């Protein structure tokens with residue numbers, strides 16, 4: 001196969017990476033992709049970096065064996081725990097991109113002399129990946145309020161994105177409005193969180209910009225594929241969805257995000273070399 005027409009591999013612990021896959025589909029309609037949701041092992045955010053790294057390498061190996069030309073680590077927890085080792089192992093075999101660097105580039109270009117909020121899983125916040133990268137943007141003069149919001153992922157995986165009776169108290173607990181009043185933007189440091197945009201808009205009365213990695217990642221991926229002469233010339237891309245455990249919630253969220261039903265194929269991480 002012409003390498004440019006090979007698929008893009010995308011993985012996450014579950015359905016959060018669908019937000020990234022959807023942005024990639026919108027920005028790059030000629031590209032095919034293979035999505036893996038590691039639903040048997042989610043959430044990643046409360047696991048150790050070692051275990052997240054092990055799962056991430058198994059997923060990357062499967063995507064490499066499926067002939068992908070690029071891998072998108074569509075999970076902040078995996079990006080913060082495993083991206084350095086994934087890049088070291090795979091960068092000479094295919095293009096490999098994380099979800100944190102494109103957001104940092106976006107912040108560098110658009111936010112100066114202000115405060116920003118950051119929410120993510122315990123792993124992402126504990127890793128300090130965003131905090132350190134933002135700290136290095138010295139001339140932007142940014143203050144960062146970082147908060148781990150671990151209960152949000154299971155709520156989203158359970159499909160409760162519109163359950164205001166559950167989300168209202170949770171958001172009040174994690175994100176008291178007075179503490180975040182000085183923030184111009186809130187970094188959604190977990191690919192699940194864009195699915196909570198309506199609830200977050202409501203919580204902050206629309207007063208804070210929600211900084212979502214999906215669009216930033218799709219834009220950066222498009223530029224990198226173009227630079228490497230790897231843009232597909234197929235009339236239209238196709239998509240394949242794999243999960244490591246079948247869940248109704250994944251199936252219905254994939255349908256909601258892509259507005260069409262998709263067949264889900266079960267896959268075991270043990271198939272990785």
Ligand code: DGL
Nearest residue numbers: 016043044045076077191
């Ligand atoms: N969507 C993921 C992230 O961006 C993982 C959430 C989880 O599995 O805890 O961090």
